[in-house]
Structure formats: structure tokens, C-alpha cells
Amino acid sequence: MTKWPAAFARFWYQFLVGDTPELAIGVALIVGASWALSRTVGAAPFWFGPVAVVALLSVSLRRGASRRGG
């Protein structure tokens, strides 16, 4: 009975983080930085999100390729 919360948490961790923690952390940083910009300078410039996403995907692909490329 005490095991299901742990199993539930493990399921969601695997679902959202899994073997790509850099994506979960990166997205949290992008959203956080956009929110911080909206509080300080009014709003984040529209190009900030797409550029940050492209950079994040590039880092993650590089990590994935170097792990599997041998």
C-alpha cells in the first residue's frame, strides 16, 4: 500500500525526465528566464524562446549522439 506513491512518482519522473534530464532542466530554465524577463523589462523578446529551444535541442542531440556514436 505504501509502495504506490513511490511507483506513481517514479512513473512521472520517467515520463517527464527519463534519460534526458537536460531537456527538463533546460525547459524549466527557459520558462523561468522568460518569466523573470517579463517581471523586469515588461516581456521577453519574442525571439528569446525559439532561440533558447534551438540551443537546448542542439545540446541534447550532441549529448545523445556522443553517447551512442561510439
Add this chain to the structure above:
Amino acid sequence: MTGTLLVALAVFGACAVEMVEALTIVLAAGLTRGWRSALEGAAVAVICLAVVVAALGPSLIHYVPLDVLRTVVGGLLLVLGLQWLRKALLRASGFVAKKDEDVIYHREVERLSKVPRTNSGRDAVGFAISFKGVLLEGTEVVMIVLTLGLSSGHLAVASLAALAAVIVVGAVGVAVSRQLREVPENTMKLGVGLMLVSFGTFWGGEGVGVHWPGADLSLLWLLAGYVALSWVATRILNHARPSSSVAEAR
């Protein structure tokens, strides 16, 4: 209109991809443990998933401010979309093995055939395997239906698109039975990943007050930009991969 159509396409594509994976499990359970138990397990799982959407959808709209909802939803869509896009690009360039539903199907059939059957009534193993397979694959679809549906204000459209995918893939699955390897799963995953990342960027930005040039039409240039990026990334990865390291299908 553009946003609504893209929402419907993204949900349909995501649901179709997950349905192909669920169908592999249901077919294996049906052929080895009996169709009645397998279909009942799948039907109960679909009902559970529909109840989750019906229960969570309206309450989230009523109790969570739209900007907060869009920021959280944008983040979730970005995580899911980037995971799909990354996997599809690494598979397309040979760094990760492509999924072969036929291999998975035969593995499941072999595993299920070894478990002894009860003589009468419903087969608990067939029911459980089918239920679990559909429920687990469907969880991602529920997330996508809820996030895309709530942010766009078109929860009904998103739900109907998911239902349409269930019907279409189910019907095609019955027709082609075990020829699931013919489904271009990786291409579908790439397309859906691109749409999820575009929506995630757009709504995540809207939630924190970004003013997109062209409003909803920004979704189109975001999508075009990410498509171009994926094309470039695939070419770079193809050049970077040593010729001897093409991953085998699994």
C-alpha cells in the same frame, strides 16, 4: 483557424503514434490469450483515459488562471515535444535503432504464449496486458489532449481528433493485422514532435506575456523554423555518424 487545425493535426498524429504501439500489444494479447479479454482490457483502458480528460479538463479551465495554465502547459509541451523530436532525429540519422513493431509483436507473443491459460471464462493475463498497454501509451495522449485542448480553448476538438485517431488506427490495425512495420512511425513522431515544440514555444511565451508578431500565425513560422532546424540537424548527424555504427532495428 490555423491554430485549431494545427491542434487537431498534432493530437491526431500523437494519438496515432501511441495507438500503433498500443495496438501491437493488444494484437499480441488477442492472438495468444483470446480476443474477448484483450478487447475488454483495451476498452476499459480507453474509458479510464476518457474519464480523466472529462474530469480534469473542465476543472482546470475553471480553477487555474489562463496565463498560469499556458505557462505550465507550454513547458510540458516543450519537454514532451523535444523528447519526441530528439528521439526521431537520432533514429532518422541512425544513432538510435528504429522501432520495429513486428519485432516487438513477436517478442510479446512469445512471452504471453509461455503463461498458462485458465480453462474457463475471461483470461486475466490477456485483460491485464491489454489494459496496461493501452493505459500507459494513452497517458501521453491524455497529456497532449489536455495541454493542447486547454491552451487553445478547443478541448472538444482535441478530444474528437484523439477519438478519430483511435478509430482510424484501430480500423487500419484490424485490416492489416500484423503488418505494423509498414507504419512510418518515426516520420509521424518527427512531425508531431515539431508541432508540440511549436505549440510549447508559442503558449509558454504567451503565458509570460510575449507578444508574438502576427499572433496565431506565429505558429506557422515557428513550425517552419523548427522544420528547417530538423533538416539541418539530420544532415549534420548523418555526417557525424561513423559509417559502421548504424543502429539495428529493435
